[in-house]
Amino acid sequence: MPAQIVRAALLALLTACVAAPLGVFVAPWAGWLLFCGGLILQMAFHFRNLARLDRWSRAPDVDASLEGKGAWDGIFGRLYRHEKDLRRQIADRDAEIARIIAAIQALNDGVILLDPDNRIVFCNTMVEEQLGLSLRTDEGLPIVNLIRRPEFVDYLGGGDFTRPLTLRFEHGEERALFIVVIPYAGNRRLMHVKDVTQTDRLDRMRRDFVANVSHELRTPLTVLSGFLETLGEIEVDARTRGRYLTLMAEQARRMENIVQDLLTLSSIESAPPPGDEVVDMARLVDKLRRDAEALSGGRHTVSVESDGLADLRGVEPELASAFGNLVSNAVRYTPAGGTIRIAWKTSPDGAEFAVEDTGIGIDAKHIPRLTERFYRVDRGRSREAGGTGLGLAIVKHALNRHQARLEIRSDPGKGSRFTAKFPPGRLARP
């Protein structure tokens, strides 16, 4: 600053030095005129720079036009550098924030940030998918206007977040979401949403499994012990005794079947991955047809359709058991007079083994759970037909081990089609 004052003073002095001789030798008014003219010039120069600074301050911009002359040079230079630094810092910080947001987006779980009034501040794409939100339209909206499940609204309003909340969606696609609210930065909230559909389903299956095994084994056991008690306590004639023994043997066989199926299932599960010995499909399909006809006892029409172009690679007993279960199900659930069609066909993307029947069919809501152990559409009917409740579980496991998929299509009242689709890698072309 002092330098500028000295500079201005020197310039004024210079003007005075030129003007003074003129005033002394020519005329005083001419000297004053020159002196004033000089000062005005100097002021005009300052005003020009001031105007430039004024223009720039209205729209600060980093560009070369911000360049001063004379005393203004230093000021403009410092402003220019300051502005440039500021902009670089902002850009750095923006990049930093973008990286943090990218990290939140990369999370496999849903994250929603809420302000103290429970309005949505941010949510990642995962949660947009999970809860049908969209940050673009929903930023600033109270979350309870969009997620309206009463249990969620009460949970968020209750303020007690020591326990997580599990939201189950039953309609449309079945889902279970695990929600934890974590308060942060005073009274802001972070909502962590985890999709637990899979574990939820597994949990339920495990619980059901234990309950079902106990139940399935206890029922015949109750019958057995009842007869044993009767036979031990009272005298019965030979004919009744014979009838009791037949019934007991029947129940014992049923338990045996269940235990046998459980063992099959566990041996399939724990066996090493299937090798690739070639299974003769023509022979297998023929055997399935004969089994079906024997089981049906002439009540159904059994037809076979096989293009005989390829054989399978895998473990024969497992595949035979899987296909056998599909065929015997078809026979059991098809009323007399129906048709059962067994098909083995190759296609460019692999091969499929299909069993189609004209039976009672399965309601769509049961299909996703059909391969669960002991899952039954109709308990009474299934037992009457002699099922253990494990058939399709065995089919699914055996097929999975051969990289095959089980597809079930069914029309209640019209019939079902079970298709096992094998990838090309499992085929052996003769």
Place this chain on the structure above:
Amino acid sequence: MNESQHVSSQFDEDMARLRVRVSRMGGLVETQISAAMNAYSSGEVAVVKGIVETDHEINELEKAIDDDCAHVIARRQPTASDLRLVLGISKIVTDLERMGDEAKKIAKGVRRIHENGQDLAQFGAGVRHMAEAVLGMARRSLDAFARLDTGQAAGVIDADHEVDVEFKSIIRQLITHMMEDPRTITTAIDIITIARAIERIGDHAKNVSEQVVYVVEGRDIRHTKEKTA
């Protein structure tokens, strides 16, 4: 200046609170519909009692929200879009309350069928499909209200037509059944009541969406043909 700003932000707060309450009511109604549907698919009648109880809460909320609307109009004298929002809300809650009533009707129908010891598995799929569609409409109409999104509202209005078509086909199917076997008439009539209730829920969801369009654009598109224009 300061005074009016203060008043307007107070008004905004009132409106935000009102909308949260409407959403709460909507959430209850959605839960009712889905509980009624579960009762229908599972034949579980124990939930019917819960549905009747929640219906009381919905009715109370309707009265309270209507009251709030009257207060806001009297005290704040809103104009233009603010006024439309208040009027829209007061109509939307009426529709929501009716949706709750229809859900109650479904639940009671299920109980009646169950008490008569009849099986509704045969007609399950069609009715369930329609109910899923209607539940989706209810959800989307409330989302549209929360976001004031006319695009979504238009989608709901379009979907109502499909539900009507589905309803007609269910009725046709039931008529065939009744003609083939007169013993099914009792059940069929109960199922018609249920299907009718579901279809009505769809109509109310459409009404809610129409109100959303009215609130946002100021156009009354009720009883007009070109709704999505």
